[in-house]
Amino acid sequence: MTETDTTGSPAETPRRSDATRATILTAARERFATDGYERATIRAIARDANIDPSMVMRYYGNKEGLFAAAVDVDLRLPVPEKVPKEEVGRIFVEHFLDLWEKNEVLTALLRVGVTNAAGAERVQGIFREQLLPVALRVCPDPEQAPARAALVASQMLGIALTRYVLRLPPAADLHREELVAWLAPTVQRYVTAAHPGRTR
Amino acid sequence: MTETDTTGSPAETPRRSDATRATILTAARERFATDGYERATIRAIARDANIDPSMVMRYYGNKEGLFAAAVDVDLRLPVPEKVPKEEVGRIFVEHFLDLWEKNEVLTALLRVGVTNAAGAERVQGIFREQLLPVALRVCPDPEQAPARAALVASQMLGIALTRYVLRLPPAADLHREELVAWLAPTVQRYVTAAHPGRTR
DNA sequence: GTCTATAATTCGATAGAC
DNA sequence: GTCTATCGAATTATAGAC
Secondary structure, X not given: OXXXXXXXXXXXXXXXXXXXXXXXXXXXXXXXXHHHHHHOOHHHHHHHOOOOHHHHHHHHOOHHHHHHHHOOOOOOOXXXXXXXXXXXXXXXXXXXXXXHHHOOHHHXXXXXXXXXXXXXXXXXXXXXXXXXXXXXXXOOOHHHHHHHHHHHHHXXXXXXXXXXXXXXXXXXXXXXXXXXXXXXXXXXXXXXXXXOOOOO | OOOOOOOOOOOOOOOOXXXXXXXXXXXXXXXXXXXXXXXXXXXXXXXXXXOOHHHHHHHHOOHHHHHHHHOOOOOOOOOOOOOOHHHHHHHHHHHHHHHHHHOOHHHHHHHHHHHOHHHHHHHHHHHHHHHHHHHHHHOOOHHHHHHHHHHHHHHHHHHHHHHHHOOOHHHHHOOHHHHXXXXXXXXXXXXXXXXXXXXX
């Protein structure tokens, strides 16, 4: 968690003179985000960070450790408490788009989660520990919260996939306001609407 | 196209005694679907197909050629003509789920498309040549068809991603009927509903 | 802390015998 | 058509000098 902020202060662990670590993690996130796990080589990451490859090994043990440190993030909403129930869809969509456009961690996480078992488990963990609690507080019926959260995640990850990773032209070209206008009602329905039942 | 059917007849190209090719492509699809492009090695694919690795090179030239042949599919709906306009959402969702559960091609395509540039272009091509034409016929305003198709693709690929690839427990555990009941109205709205405008 | 050298694998691709 | 042998390159990871 302390490694996540590349800009701010060292905060918790005032380790001896290691902006180097932050530089490595930033370079790692970029490489993992653009190349995926296999093709993001330690050599290339070290070259981007202007250090020796062996330093990466020294700091993070192996490639898996480097990845784990690079994607240690907190996605939780900063303003979750008192939002109007009818706006939860729009607020969540905008928060998610903000996260995705600001940070490279999510792209890295998605790219690696798709082809790497450890990456997939990391995504599952984030869903379970960061998204589910929010859903449990917002959804009307706690028993339905996991399914509703999964539906929201499917639409949000799907948009990220088509827009930022696969870059399907129509999805990538949509203006943000238009995108929000389309997606917000979907998310709103997944969160608050009555269970549709098994038949249409 | 002729290589796709692993079960049926050779059809167009009655090449000399090559069930071998079909065996290779089946093994390749499985490996690409489970491991992604980089980790699906020619050696492993050949081992699965019980042949020599050099045969794969001989038949398909290189790894890219093998992948291109393995994911050469036709996803178009078999019954697209006269469906009630109010049921297009449900019909499309069910068709998509059928495709995904029957075939490994889609998983391979998604896994590779996320981490490989050529794979991403392949997905773009399929969207453009197979999904867009359907959208142009179904959507009310042809000008909005690309955006609407992209929104549908985002929800469908998102569900495939969470359910079949990342395997988020709530998404993977949803019963099919329940999933259709949730998704069909979303797709229906993306296809037929009036443009929501730029504000809520 | 930093870097050189290198071990140990593994991969895609080629050449050529049969 | 099929297989053996192998090249050349790239990778992670380690050992050790400075």
